[in-house]
Amino acid sequence: MTAKTNxxxxxxxxxxxxxxxxxxxxxxxxxxxxxxxxxxxxQACQLLASGCELPLxxxxxxxxxxxxxxxxxxxxxxxxxxxxxxxxxxGRGFELIDGGLRSRLAGIDIGFTVCELGIAETGTLVLxxxxxxxxxxxxxxEIHVAVLPKSRLRATSYEAEAEVLxxxxxxxxxxxxxTGASRxxxxxxxxxxxxxxxxxxHILLLEDK
Amino acid sequence: MQHAKNLEEYRxxxxxxxxxxxxxxxxxxxAVAYRTNRANAFADMNERELIAEIxxxxxxxxxxxxxxxxxxxxxxxxxxxxxxxARTAAEANEIIARIAREGGVxxxxxxxxxxxxxxxxxxxLEADGYEVVETDLGEWIIQLRHxxxxxxxxxxxxxxxxxxxxxxxEVTGQKQEVDIEKLVKVARRELRTHYATADMxxxxxxxxxxxxxxxxLITNEGNARLVTTLPRIHVxxxxxxxxxxxxxxxxxxxKALPRNATGQAITSYVTWITGANECAPGPEGRKEHHIxxxxxxxxxxxxxxxxxQVLRCVRCGACANVCPVYxxxxxxxxxxxxxxxxGLLLTYFFHGREKAKNLVQNCINCGACKQVCAAGIxxxxxxxxxxxxxxxxxxxxxxxxxxxTVLSNRKLFHSLLRTxxxxxxxxxxxxxxxxxxLPLIFSKEHDxxxxxPIADTPFRDRxxxxxxxxxxxxxxxxxxxxxxxxxxxxxxxxxxxxxxxxHGAALEFPMGQSCCGLPVVMMxxxxxxxxxxxxNVTAIDPGSCDYIVTMCASCASHLKHAYPRILEGDxxxxxxARRFADKVVDFSTFARDVLGVDEGDFASVSAQTRxxxxxxxxxCRGLGVTKAPRELLAKAGLDYVVADEEDVCCGFGGTFSMxxxxxxxxxxxxxxxxVKKTGATQLVTDCPGCVMQLRGGAQRRxxxxxxxxxxxxxxxxxKPR
Numbered sequence: 001m002t003a004k005t006n007x008x009x010x011x012x013x014x015x016x017x018x019x020x021x022x023x024x025x026x027x028x029x030x031x032x033x034x035x036x037x038x039x040x041x042x043q044a045c046q047l048l049a050s051g052c053e054l055p056l057x058x059x060x061x062x063x064x065x066x067x068x069x070x071x072x073x074x075x076x077x078x079x080x081x082x083x084x085x086x087x088x089x090x091g092r093g094f095e096l097i098d099g100g101l102r103s104r105l106a107g108i109d110i111g112f113t114v115c116e117l118g119i120a121e122t123g124t125l126v127l128x129x130x131x132x133x134x135x136x137x138x139x140x141x142e143i144h145v146a147v148l149p150k151s152r153l154r155a156t157s158y159e160a161e162a163e164v165l166x167x168x169x170x171x172x173x174x175x176x177x178x179t180g181a182s183r184x185x186x187x188x189x190x191x192x193x194x195x196x197x198x199x200x201x202h203i204l205l206l207e208d209k
Numbered sequence: 210m211q212h213a214k215n216l217e218e219y220r221x222x223x224x225x226x227x228x229x230x231x232x233x234x235x236x237x238x239x240a241v242a243y244r245t246n247r248a249n250a251f252a253d254m255n256e257r258e259l260i261a262e263i264x265x266x267x268x269x270x271x272x273x274x275x276x277x278x279x280x281x282x283x284x285x286x287x288x289x290x291x292x293x294x295a296r297t298a299a300e301a302n303e304i305i306a307r308i309a310r311e312g313g314v315x316x317x318x319x320x321x322x323x324x325x326x327x328x329x330x331x332x333x334l335e336a337d338g339y340e341v342v343e344t345d346l347g348e349w350i351i352q353l354r355h356x357x358x359x360x361x362x363x364x365x366x367x368x369x370x371x372x373x374x375x376x377x378x379e380v381t382g383q384k385q386e387v388d389i390e391k392l393v394k395v396a397r398r399e400l401r402t403h404y405a406t407a408d409m410x411x412x413x414x415x416x417x418x419x420x421x422x423x424x425x426l427i428t429n430e431g432n433a434r435l436v437t438t439l440p441r442i443h444v445x446x447x448x449x450x451x452x453x454x455x456x457x458x459x460x461x462x463x464k465a466l467p468r469n470a471t472g473q474a475i476t477s478y479v480t481w482i483t484g485a486n487e488c489a490p491g492p493e494g495r496k497e498h499h500i501x502x503x504x505x506x507x508x509x510x511x512x513x514x515x516x517x518q519v520l521r522c523v524r525c526g527a528c529a530n531v532c533p534v535y536x537x538x539x540x541x542x543x544x545x546x547x548x549x550x551x552g553l554l555l556t557y558f559f560h561g562r563e564k565a566k567n568l569v570q571n572c573i574n575c576g577a578c579k580q581v582c583a584a585g586i587x588x589x590x591x592x593x594x595x596x597x598x599x600x601x602x603x604x605x606x607x608x609x610x611x612x613x614t615v616l617s618n619r620k621l622f623h624s625l626l627r628t629x630x631x632x633x634x635x636x637x638x639x640x641x642x643x644x645x646x647l648p649l650i651f652s653k654e655h656d657x658x659x660x661x662p663i664a665d666t667p668f669r670d671r672x673x674x675x676x677x678x679x680x681x682x683x684x685x686x687x688x689x690x691x692x693x694x695x696x697x698x699x700x701x702x703x704x705x706x707x708x709x710x711x712h713g714a715a716l717e718f719p720m721g722q723s724c725c726g727l728p729v730v731m732m733x734x735x736x737x738x739x740x741x742x743x744x745n746v747t748a749i750d751p752g753s754c755d756y757i758v759t760m761c762a763s764c765a766s767h768l769k770h771a772y773p774r775i776l777e778g779d780x781x782x783x784x785x786a787r788r789f790a791d792k793v794v795d796f797s798t799f800a801r802d803v804l805g806v807d808e809g810d811f812a813s814v815s816a817q818t819r820x821x822x823x824x825x826x827x828x829c830r831g832l833g834v835t836k837a838p839r840e841l842l843a844k845a846g847l848d849y850v851v852a853d854e855e856d857v858c859c860g861f862g863g864t865f866s867m868x869x870x871x872x873x874x875x876x877x878x879x880x881x882x883x884v885k886k887t888g889a890t891q892l893v894t895d896c897p898g899c900v901m902q903l904r905g906g907a908q909r910r911x912x913x914x915x916x917x918x919x920x921x922x923x924x925x926x927x928k929p930r
Contacts, residue, residue: 014474057381057399102439102489105405122475132487135438139431157460164481165456168421172288172484172495174437179475182431184393186347186365187373189239192393195346196400197431197478 007120007155008205014123018180019193020201028114028147031204032085035145038202039070039110040092042143070094073101073141074112075133085112101136111141111198116167117160118153124179125203126160128167135174139182144198146178149208210357211545211556211564216868219542219567224871226538231369236536239366241854243530246472247581259465264585266458267521271511277419277452278502284422288484291499298328298559301503305330305411305444306337308499312442314339314408318400320426320433321345322413323361323524324446324503326546327559330411342403344432346396353380359540361526361548362470367539400432410436414447415466415523416459417500423483424451424500425459427466429476437482441491444499445482449507450520462523465583469527506558516591519558521584522551528578528588533858534571537875543571550578550588557595562602569596571869573862573876574731575826590771597733605734612729612864613737619723619744623667626696630663637662643908654870657877658905661697668699672718675706682715684803687754689745689768689793691761692724693897701897704924705760705796711930712804721748725764730771731864742775743782751788756803760796760920762896763863766831769793795828796895796920797837801844808844811926817848820922821889821914823880823903824856825896838895838919845926847893853883859894861902877906885912895919 012022025031074085075098082098089096094109101108113134117126125146129135138144154160167175182197193199213219226232270277282292295301309317317339319325331341331352343352347365351358353376358364365373374387377395385395412433416425424445426433437443453459467473488496511517529535529549544552545564553572557565569592578588600609615622638645643659668690686709694701706716726741745768749757759765769790776786800806820842828834835856842849860866860876880903884892892907892914894900904916 018473018477057383105401105439124475129434130486132438132489135434139434139438157463158457161457161460165421168418168423168456168481168483172486173423173481174483174486175481176434177475177479177481178477180477183429183477184346185429185471186345186350186363187368187389187392188235188370189242189363189366190370190389192390195393195397195430195432196344196435 003155004153007153008150010155011118011120011123011153014121015180015203016123018123020123020180020203022203022205024207025147025204026207028081028206029084031145031147031206032088034202034204035072035110035112036088036092036094038143038145039072039094042109071104071108072096072110072112073098073104073108073133073137075099075101075131075137076113099133101133101140104136105140108137108141109143111137111139111144113138113144114147114149116152117163118148119157119160119177120153121156122179124157124177126164127176127178129174129176130172135176138176138178139197141198142194143200143202144178144181145202145204147204147206149206151208211542211568213567216567216570219571220869220871223538223542223571223869226542227871227875229539232367232539233537235366235369236539240530240536243472247468247527250468250472250474254464259461260583260585263462263465263523263583264518264521266453266461267584268518270453270458271450271517271520274449274452274508274511277454278449280419281417281422281452284419285484285500286422288422289495289498290422290485293499293501294504295501296504298503298505301328301446301501301505302330302333304501305446306334308442308444309334309337309339309409312409312497314442316340316403316407317342317409317411318403318407318436318440319343319348320410320412320428320436321348321364322411322446323547324413324448325411326358327505328446328503330446342400342407344400344403344436345428345430346393349396349400350376357541357546359548360529361524363526367541404435404439407440409442409444410440411444411446412436414445414451414500416453416462417447417451417502418453418456418459420455421483423481426478426480426482427463427476428478428480429473431478433480434478437480438488441488442497442499444501446501446503448503448505450522452502462583466523466525469525469581469583510558515594516558518584518586519551519554519591521586522555523583525583527581527583531577531581533575533577533860533876534573534872537872538571544568550592551586553592554588554595557599562599565595566599566603569599571872573858573860573865573872575858575862576830577826577858580830593730593733597735600733601735609732609734612732613734616724616726616729617737617740619721622692622723626663626667626692630665633662641908643905654874657870657874657909658902659908660905661901663696664699666699668695668702669718669720671699671703675703676718677706677710677716679713679715681713683713684715684756685754686714686716687749687757688716688718689722689725689749689757689759689764690718691759691764691897693901694760698897698900698918701760701900701918701920704918704920705758707924708800708806708920708927709804712806714804717754719749723748725761725767727763727767727771728863730767731862739775739779742772742786743779746772746776746782746786746789749789751785751792754792756794756799757789757792758794758796758799760895760918761898762795762825762828762831763898765793765795766827769832795832795834795837797841798834800923801837801841806841806844806923808846810928811845811923812928813846817846818891819887819889820847820849821852821884821887821892822849822855823852823859823884823892823894823899825894825899826856826858828895829856838893841919841923842893845923847922850887850889852887852889854879859899859902861898863898866902873902877902881906881910881912884914889914891922892916893919893922
């Protein structure tokens with residue numbers, strides 16, 4: 001087995017172990033289709049898992065009432081890719097947005113990103129989040145769909161170190177290591193996903209030879 | 210927080226905590242699960258090497274805090290960050306309050322920060338009229354309950370789902386179901402409105418990396434990302450000890466910290482913030498970003514050659530996870546603000562002697578924390594030294610002074626023991642062989658154990674008759690008895706002499722030897738500890754023997770590891786103490802590895818005796834001896850069965866059990882219950898202190914298994930020569 005397939009296998013194993021869903025895609029277009037499908041299948045803008053059905057304080061309830069349609073946020077795509085993605089969404093009646101996420105804190109259905117690096121030993125994604133909208137897309141969303149080009153996979157954090165350092169040394173920067181969905185075990189040590197950030201993390205491994 | 214005025218009051222608080230059944234059950238479940246999770250997490254790594262690397266790197270960083278601060282400040286300022294340095298907790302709070310005032314802030318959201326707990330930042334900000342909301346779920350829960358954290362990583366571990374449901378019903382004004390999944394979602398929604406409306410976010414920092422001028426934050430919930438993204442102002446509060454030269458240092462710590470904290474390979478989020486990032490409502494679309502470094506005694510601590518290692522701590526909380534005392538009483542009693550073993554130390558340095566003086570006594574010295582510490586801090590030793598320092602500052606209490614005086618003078622000590630033997634005559638129960646009543650120095654709470662009487666003839670008086678004649682000896686061996694075996698259990702030493710016979714060991718029992726001195730260390734009597742050590746090193750000349758063998762795990766560990774340090778400042782003794790320590794070996798290792806005691810030495814017996822083992826703290830962790838005793842049991846033809854938690858302390862802890870009898874009893878009961886579950890007919894261990902605790906406890910409870918020292922059990926089965 002080559003080192004590369006080894007790293008790929010380790011990545012899938014480790015990411016899956018922390019409840020991420022991992023799939024392979026052949027193109028970015030396939031990734032868009034995947035995201036649209038997931039959005040289609042999930043509960044219609046009820047934000048069920050986020051707790052809107054639960055009794056809330058007046059302030060909490062007001063936030064829930066703000067959201068009306070399903071929303072996908074893909075804030076860091078180039079114009080051409082964004083247009084292709086938007087076309088797919090249009091057909092299903094979803095809104096695709098690339099900015100202004102501050103006004104969407106009631107929750108967005110899917111945050112869509114393309115990651116800078118992957119770290120196999122822990123199943124970790126490295127995402128440049130210098131743009132505020134990228135941060136919000138991956139935190140306010142219920143499902144985070146992250147594309148990781150296979151060529152960006154590194155075996156260990158030490159192997160990714162030089163590249164990670166470059167981001168940090170290049171002016172103000174905000175870099176995220178993301179491993180699985182947001183989680184807590186603060187109540188009786190019972191694991192619960194999605195406490196503040198996404199309830200699910202889907203990783204799409206992109207073939208990019 | 211710890212406010213007990215004296216030890217009595219503190220003990221009574223601990224008793225109350227021990228009566229909290231939910232807490233006890235939660236802690237037990239956690240302690241057991243944690244052990245497996247941690248082991249799995251480190252399974253394919255070289256854990257010891259990683260810990261040693263972290264310790265070295267942290268030491269180097271701590272030695273250069275000024276330089277790292279200057280480098281960090283220059284880099285961060287270039288990226289638009291305001292860097293502050295606060296000398297005290299009050300100064301840090303004032304700086305942050307000023308930032309809030311000048312920024313026109315009303316509401317503040319916080320991501321968990323132990324450093325902010327240290328400075329009591331919330332109190333300060335709330336007093337200034339700001340609304341402060343904690344966003345880490347556990348922190349939010351305890352904030353709503355007006356409590357402090359009871360664990361560094363799991364602040365609300367002491368609370369049940371029912372308590373949380375009641376609390377959330379109150380907060381939302383709606384009846385909430387008792388369902389953890391749903392309660393978490395309620396928190397998600399309620400807290401999101403706070404992120405959206407806050408003007409300022411406050412976080413801690415797990416790292417401040419000098420080469421980038423950026424900070425790193427480790428979280429599972431992701432709240433740190435929201436706290437540092439949505440509000441227009443971000444203030445990070447970090448202890449100076451979080452400064453680290455390179456990103457590599459941080460990546461290295463990340464390999465150990467989550468594994469040690471919760472058994473995770475990494476947390477869900479690690480957030481790296483370098484410079485003032487994009488932020489829509491901020492000035493010119495940028496975040497107003499401040500980093501406040503807190504000294505609060507850290508730079509003074511960095512100059513203390515012995516205690517500077519305290520600053521290695523990465524705040525993983527593992528020392529609490531494995532502490533048998535924390536497991537009994539919880540973090541509100543095993544700490545002031547910082548909890549667990551490291552908490553006992555940090556309390557003294559950050560919050561002062563008054564807060565620490567009772568806490569530091571509640572350490573049983575079992576060494577479990579030292580073994581798991583991600584940065585290799587010698588926690589149990591430093592806790593004892595803080596205890597000693599506090600007594601040096603405040604004056605030593607009479608009982609510990611008396612003990613110091615008595616133990617410093619071997620002749621006085623031994624004649625007291627001989628006199629006590631006569632005094633106890635009328636109270637020895639002829640049937641059980643134990644004392645009928647506990648001596649008056651023991652209070653009623655000690656009734657859970659039976660104490661053995663002092664032996665009629667101490668080992669030292671039997672020696673002349675026992676001394677074996679060895680022609681052409683292969684090894685010259687000095688026996689070190691320790692006071693318990695010499696005066697209470699001389700039969701254990703006699704048994705050892707029998708096991709060693711025929712293997713070419715010429716044994717000596719130097720008469721000038723006395724107590725090893727560990728009890729006075731536990732009592733904080735530094736001077737007496739030095740006097741006792743010097744006495745023994747003089748009594749047993751390391752030049753005259755190849756090995757110094759002791760059947761007491763506590764003595765062995767103390768002689769080997771503490772003597773060279775205790776005597777290092779004494780030019781006449783230092784070298785001798787090192788050579789002495791090098792020769793110290795425990796009974797099992799000596800029998801198995803040096804003498805080669807083997808199957809052939811034992812009579813073959815067909816009846817297998819189901820035998821459980823208790824691993825003494827000072828043997829399995831203090832000396833790292835785990836295989837030798839278990840192998841010897843098997844070689845002797847015994848049916849060794851593994852009891853749960855074999856290597857958890859039996860609750861003796863020498864003088865600890867005098868001060869905290871209820872805790873001692875609870876630990877003992879757990880131990881004996883685990884042995885009982887195995888169905889063993891005998892329990893074997895290799896420390897006379899453990900024998901005293903276990904045997905006396907089993908006697909009082911009416912347990913049917915017998916408790917033996919390993920030397921006794923082997924001697925019984927050894928072939929006659």
